Amino acid sequence: MSIGESVKRVDAYEKVTGRAKYTDDLCPKNALIAKVLHSTIANGWVKQMDCSEALKVPGVIKIVTCFDVPNYPFPTAGHPWSTDPKHQDVADRLLLNQRVRYYGDDIAAVIAVDEVAASRALEKIQVTYEILPPILHTDAPLTTDTVPLHEAYPDNILAHSDFEIGNYEESCTEEGLIWFEDHFDTQMVQHCHIEPATSFAYEENHRVIVVSSTQIPHIMRRIISQALGLPFGEIRVIKPYIGGGFGNKQDVLYEPLNAFLCTQAGGKCVKLELSREETFHCTRTRHAISFKLKTGVRPDGQIVTRYMEACSNQGAYTSHGHAIVSNAITGFRHIYQQEKAVKADAYTVFTNLPCGGAMRGYGIPQMTFACESHMQDIALKLGLDPIAFRLKNVLQLGYKDPFLGITCHSYGLQECIAKGRTYIDWDKKCKTYANQTGPIRRGVGMAIFSYKTGVYPISLETASARLILNQDGSVQLQMGATEIGQGADTVFSQMAAETIGLTLDHVHIISQQDTDITPFDTGAYASRQTYVSGMAVKETATLFKEKLLDYASYFLKLPAANLDLIENTIVHQATKEVLITLEALALEAFYNLDYCQHITAEKTVQCKNNTISFGACFAEIEVDLPLAKIKVLDIINVHDSGILINPQLATAQVHGGMSMGLGYGLSEHMLFDAKGKPLNPNLLDYKLPTSMDTPDLATDFVETIDPSGPYGNKSLGEPPAIPVAPALRNALLQATSIAINQLPLNPHILFEKFQAAGLV
């Protein structure tokens, strides 16, 4: 049995020895180097570009400007394609842009024999701009002079969506309701994956091959095809190991430009690798979303009616666009319930800032910060126990979303809360820290969350897998789903071993995706892979096992129904008598002169289900008021993600998410000057927490068995990042009685708030 075991990662040795091959490792020796010229204004037009001096730089092969690119607008979001034009992503990009929409927009590219030549040439390109005043805030007033970022959106609003369950207006008329209204702001942050966006492209047999660090090779194939105006079949995308993605690489970033530049260099191999600085402001960010919350509660703590308005700062281009804030308001109804009505409005607004895209949690960390801060405030103001108040109103097993049909098939939230509460010694510490004075104070805080699994029914959910028998009875597992550091290769291998009846050393996973040969899968996002792609492993493995037993039936002259496969051995189904090793059978299957078969199996599953994961974070902090600094003393995330395929990997996944949550809660913030120029696009100034900033991270799990998951499992990838920031904010509230409704809780903001409250 392999499911549920903390087996070592299948790629552990490669990765700790530094031998694992990432995109740049695979780039041919003689690749040309491309570098992008970015705009130095945030809003306006490129009127003219003079490349004459740049072209004189020795080693420059070609310069392509925004005046040279084809007019094929394309989208970039890593969403499955839709044959319904209304559900297709907004195609608002060109490969290079005359209309500049943010500081750093792509306006030209140099191809040269090496990086030095390319960089020198970039410096010598003369650009003449027409400059417009930058629009940096979603509430920037429109004037008659305002030029919209995109012609199709004259008021700069990309989209507005809303929902209403019950009659909100009527629900507000209930007598005796106590009303709570608040405003919350979240900041723009960046994913900060170790490996910057990197790709290289070359032509082969009149097709364009792109090797890229991406979460979504099959989607990338489609988007490059759109951007270059070529059929899907003439694009091939290869995905090696990648050094992190966190949603940034669920977008197609510079790969279409890279592919185009290759075609402009006669099909030679061209590499385009972003610097860290470019990765910061020229890829994607987590959307800064502002929330207004209004909740009507009875004095006993029963929520009667709720409203949320969410406004998302999209930045310059659509990318995942409105899907993020739309997911946030959907998540708003997937955690607490109310007696009468809930209503929400979501807006996504273009500004002259870097483009918001997908990032671990997809709008839910923002929403949860607002919602869980709000819930804490209500409880305290009503004099209720904050946990009891939550438990009274929280979603229950069997909940079914009235719009999407998403159903809560398994439910371990209450136990998650109980475990966290015990771990942090909640009840005692709440009392201990009740009335503190002095410059150093402590507090405990908590937050809960829910998260769905995959994207059904909002989008297509499909996955395919292939299994290939080797002559020694081991198998190759070929997935369309991608390993992006999360351990997918390992858990898929465990699933295949379990279902076929192999020991894990008999499963070799093919980590690299290649759209020419890899079974189709949309990729790593939405915490979908163990759930959706895991189902593809299970069904393909079942089919593969049937084929093995069919061949064994031929060879052993026994009905297949009398056979089983256990631990690499064909046994009698009833007696478990060993009949033949799989190794011996495999040799026959390959080389039998009477009847040979190369046994493989391939299958697509279409997932038409979804389920909800839960969890809670409990944190204990110490606040130094004069230094305006929070120290995390202890913190735990407790997750209900159904059955864990590999508990140790699940723990590592939670550690990573908590670390991301700590940075989100305490320090990370992309800053811009009044002209929209980024102020801290580097790891020195941005304040990503290092290992020295990170406390010990405690984790625990409540293993429910989700009946809709292939192995009882449900989402785990994104959830860990969600509840940390509000738990810290609520701990700060307990410690200081200061409710801070914005992120991050960094010294700059804390000092301001402490000063205003007279604490310092």
Added chain:
Amino acid sequence: MSIGESVKRVDAYEKVTGRAKYTDDLCPKNALIAKVLHSTIANGWVKQMDCSEALKVPGVIKIVTCFDVPNYPFPTAGHPWSTDPKHQDVADRLLLNQRVRYYGDDIAAVIAVDEVAASRALEKIQVTYEILPPILHTDAPLTTDTVPLHEAYPDNILAHSDFEIGNYEESCTEEGLIWFEDHFDTQMVQHCHIEPATSFAYEENHRVIVVSSTQIPHIMRRIISQALGLPFGEIRVIKPYIGGGFGNKQDVLYEPLNAFLCTQAGGKCVKLELSREETFHCTRTRHAISFKLKTGVRPDGQIVTRYMEACSNQGAYTSHGHAIVSNAITGFRHIYQQEKAVKADAYTVFTNLPCGGAMRGYGIPQMTFACESHMQDIALKLGLDPIAFRLKNVLQLGYKDPFLGITCHSYGLQECIAKGRTYIDWDKKCKTYANQTGPIRRGVGMAIFSYKTGVYPISLETASARLILNQDGSVQLQMGATEIGQGADTVFSQMAAETIGLTLDHVHIISQQDTDITPFDTGAYASRQTYVSGMAVKETATLFKEKLLDYASYFLKLPAANLDLIENTIVHQATKEVLITLEALALEAFYNLDYCQHITAEKTVQCKNNTISFGACFAEIEVDLPLAKIKVLDIINVHDSGILINPQLATAQVHGGMSMGLGYGLSEHMLFDAKGKPLNPNLLDYKLPTSMDTPDLATDFVETIDPSGPYGNKSLGEPPAIPVAPALRNALLQATSIAINQLPLNPHILFEKFQAAGLV
């Protein structure tokens, strides 16, 4: 319709632009370099090796000697594996050898950071040998002092096999038979592919990956597994484009050593590329085979009884060993028939020379030189027309081999002869050149041949293919069979297009084989691929089309039986009304929210059939007696290879084979001194014909329809190289009346013979 069209090679653009990626192009930038130390004696032992000075060379990583390698004997021949130990190839190799068996044997290897360091280190290794006298000829007398090359073969005879049809002894007693007895010698030649043997190897996830220029990636996986003592599944072999193989790369050459050296360098990437000199004498050669022929004929030209004794000089190691000369005597009974009996003996003898292996024609060029020279001599001596004599005795349609069951399913030989005869103006020129004098003389000559298709029933014949739908309605065709320059990728693409109902631009072939993911196929040899692997394409394409029509049936709500696929479009089967393009259907298959499927198909075929191809060569030459030089004035090969999938590629195949035949007939010869040291292991001294030496090559075809071939086709890859040498020899005979029974017909040999005959 694509079959039978001379479409452009699918890899033409890549190859003529120099952009196609071969093994070395794919080698990582930072690969270590390995070089092999070869013995400088032909027979004996390495007693001692001192690497201390070599290890001091800066940049040397490791030196592995013949005292360090594991004791896993392995074979090297590119034969399918057999689960029957008796049919397995002789495992007589180690990775490096203390027992030195030829000048150039592998005794140590250096791994260094670059080629210079590796080469310098090689020079500094001190070797102490115990020297034995070299055995260079198959008839070298054994003495009590003789140490056999391999302990298992004390008399140095690897194998002897024979057959007898009818009662040979009795047949010899017929009264009035005229007897002809002759001896023929063929020489050792080398394949001289453009790309030398090249590979690189690295470890990944505890597996060894070998990228190699090979014809047989799946077989190579098995042999490396044997040589390293690792399970099949822990070896992965990748085959990029290759610059020629001709059978030399149907052997596993230095890949096992390369794989081992990688494991000795901590799994780092190690490249092992042979020089041209090493390729000459350290890879494989065409066996020098000597023949004795004895034929009993009635005065009317009816052959009554025949005998052949063939003795093959194996060189130092087994490789394909006895299979070659065994094939030669089998071919002996597959071309002419006799009234009463035929008998043959074949011997394979080890000598201290480079190792004979597979080379285009696999023993048949040697046998055909002997047989067709002999037939010519008989006809002339009997005063018969040589063509009429051949036609009287030649194999006929429906012939079935009594041992192997190989059957002649289609037969165009007579028409081939007729076409060649007309082309060369045979009858007229025979008369014109009948009685010449003077120093410059002309002559015409001809020879015929037959050749089987694939290796059934001698060995396993199996092939698999996979087809993968792209979103634009194009497909990827993934073959286990290999493109080795012969055009396999193109003809497989044509087959898939034909059978599915696509235009050729809708088929993208995956040229690279990767044993982890590629459907199983034994590889490119025995002229088997269009016949055996072509059947896999046909059956897989049929299955794939069924799946497409099934999906169309779902989408169009029409029975699949009412649908057909013609030119990338789903049409009504009866009316041919266009219903939907495959592109639109493919998008639905990928993205339909109700029912999506990634449509692929994969299938193995096992071929239990064989058939015989035929052909004839007619040549006109001019002989300069004082210069002892032959000039080819005109030459044609006419082939019956069944239906031609791509006539232009077939023509190119014939051109290549004829060019090889010209070199074999006129100039190529590997020479050794008395100690077994090679004298001409380079392209300057070896005398491979260049384009300047090559006359215009005429070709023609007789397109029979072979009922056993997937598209009416049968073998074509090897046959063109077979009949050229005897046709030239017979033309020389006509021009000069000098019968030369050895090859090559180079000035050195001609001068000797002309002088002996008093012509010069």
